[in-house]
Amino acid sequence: MSNLTIEYKETNEEMLRNKTPYTSLFRDSLKKALEAKASDIHIEPLVDGLNIRIRQNGDLTTFKTLEKEHRQSFIQEVKRLSNLSIAISNKPQDSRLSLPSWKLSLRVNSTPTIYGEKIVLRLLDMTTEFDLITSNLSERAINDLTVAAKEKNGVIIVSGPTGSGKTRTLFSLLNSLNRNKLNIVSLEDPVEYTFKGINQIEIKKSLSFADGLRAILRQDPDVILVGEIRDQETADLCFKASATGHLVISTLHANSANKVIERLMNMGVEEYMIKSNLKFSAAQRLLKQTCPYCSTNLDKKSIEKVNSELNLNLTSLKERGTGCEKCSEGIIGRIPVMEYLTKEEINNNNTLRRSFLIELEEKASSGVIDKTEVINFANHH
Ligand SMILES: [Zn+2]
Numbered sequence: 335m336s337n338l339t340i341e342y343k344e345t346n347e348e349m350l351r352n353k354t355p356y357t358s359l360f361r362d363s364l365k366k367a368l369e370a371k372a373s374d375i376h377i378e379p380l381v382d383g384l385n386i387r388i389r390q391n392g393d394l395t396t397f398k399t400l401e402k403e404h405r406q407s408f409i410q411e412v413k414r415l416s417n418l419s420i421a422i423s424n425k426p427q428d429s430r431l432s433l434p435s436w437k438l439s440l441r442v443n444s445t446p447t448i449y450g451e452k453i454v455l456r457l458l459d460m461t462t463e464f465d466l467i468t469s470n471l472s473e474r475a476i477n478d479l480t481v482a483a484k485e486k487n488g489v490i491i492v493s494g495p496t497g498s499g500k501t502r503t504l505f506s507l508l509n510s511l512n513r514n515k516l517n518i519v520s521l522e523d524p525v526e527y528t529f530k531g532i533n534q535i536e537i538k539k540s541l542s543f544a545d546g547l548r549a550i551l552r553q554d555p556d557v558i559l560v561g562e563i564r565d566q567e568t569a570d571l572c573f574k575a576s577a578t579g580h581l582v583i584s585t586l587h588a589n590s591a592n593k594v595i596e597r598l599m600n601m602g603v604e605e606y607m608i609k610s611n612l613k614f615s616a617a618q619r620l621l622k623q624t625c626p627y628c629s630t631n632l633d634k635k636s637i638e639k640v641n642s643e644l645n646l647n648l649t650s651l652k653e654r655g656t657g658c659e660k661c662s663e664g665i666i667g668r669i670p671v672m673e674y675l676t677k678e679e680i681n682n683n684n685t686l687r688r689s690f691l692i693e694l695e696e697k698a699s700s701g702v703i704d705k706t707e708v709i710n711f712a713n714h715h
Pocket of ligand 1: 625628662
């Protein structure tokens with residue numbers, strides 16, 4: 335009889351409990367990122383060392399810097415702890431890291447740079463709520479979006495850059511639907527959060543959005559979430575699915591609610607198909623929320639100056655504070671704003687039902703965002 339050996343594989347959490355310096359540093363980075371509600375951790379090899387930076391409220395800040403002698407060993411340890419193969423270093427790798435007791439899951443990518451592998455960890459906070467009511471979107475946007483989703487068929491698109499919260503909005507919308515009575519299917523690249531009552535399919539090299547969509551259409555779907563419309567074939571299939579009685583919810587890269595329509599036409603979707611099927615066309619952004627404890631009210635003269643420079647109509651405006659124990663450099667988090675067209679405007683003259691400008695004025699006048707954010711946003715839109 336041969337000896338039976340049972341190999342025991344440590345969990346990610348067990349590995350992280352190790353007290354060696356590199357493990358501790360990685361654990362501290364995760365802790366710091368979690369406390370800061372950061373979205374990403376960057377581990378960057380440099381010519382003379384290594385940087386650990388975290389992205390908080392959309393901006394990167396340096397957390398720690400290491401000397402060159404620690405560079406390679408730390409990267410190797412991060413790879414080991416993140417379930418990346420330490421035997422591979424000459425090509426990109428993806429992995430996941432699961433820390434249930436931290437209520438955290440991470441999506442990891444390593445890519446070779448000229449000084450070694452750069453590793454980026456995307457934090458997925460498992461306590462994130464996917465609920466329109468608590469989403470901080472304006473009541474009007476929630477109502478109009480919900481009305482659009484009550485249609486038996488149609489296409490709903492929320493556009494925006496990476497990190498604009500559009501995926502959260504769409505899953506919150508899906509969660510508001512009756513999952514017992516509907517067959518809801520999603521195609522995602524990759525699946526980040528899992529939901530009860532939604533059939534989630536992950537896009538792979540062997541399964542494109544178009545392949546997945548064709549398969550789903552043979553599975554008696556009611557509502558289909560397509561992670562992103564990237565090409566003509568997928569765009570075409572989404573609109574055909576809508577025309578045959580399904581509700582399709584998706585995102586695409588466009589700078590505004592009107593540009594969504596332009597982009598669809600550039601991808602070859604006929605105008606009549608857009609007019610008869612597109613029920614909601616939106617663009618979403620996240621704005622930095624000012625700290626109510628350390629921000630101050632600007633005087634009338636300063637507000638008038640901002641109004642005349644940016645052509646706004648603000649009644650009051652806050653100046654960002656320098657930071658206090660309640661915030662990070664005057665910021666307490668981010669809130670979503672959405673501009674959109676409903677089917678009425680799409681069929682009419684494409685005048686926005688709700689514009690970013692109106693949202694900006696409302697959020698600034700009610701003291702949610704400050705002068706710095708108003709200027710920053712106005713200059714980019
Ligand atoms: Zn503060």
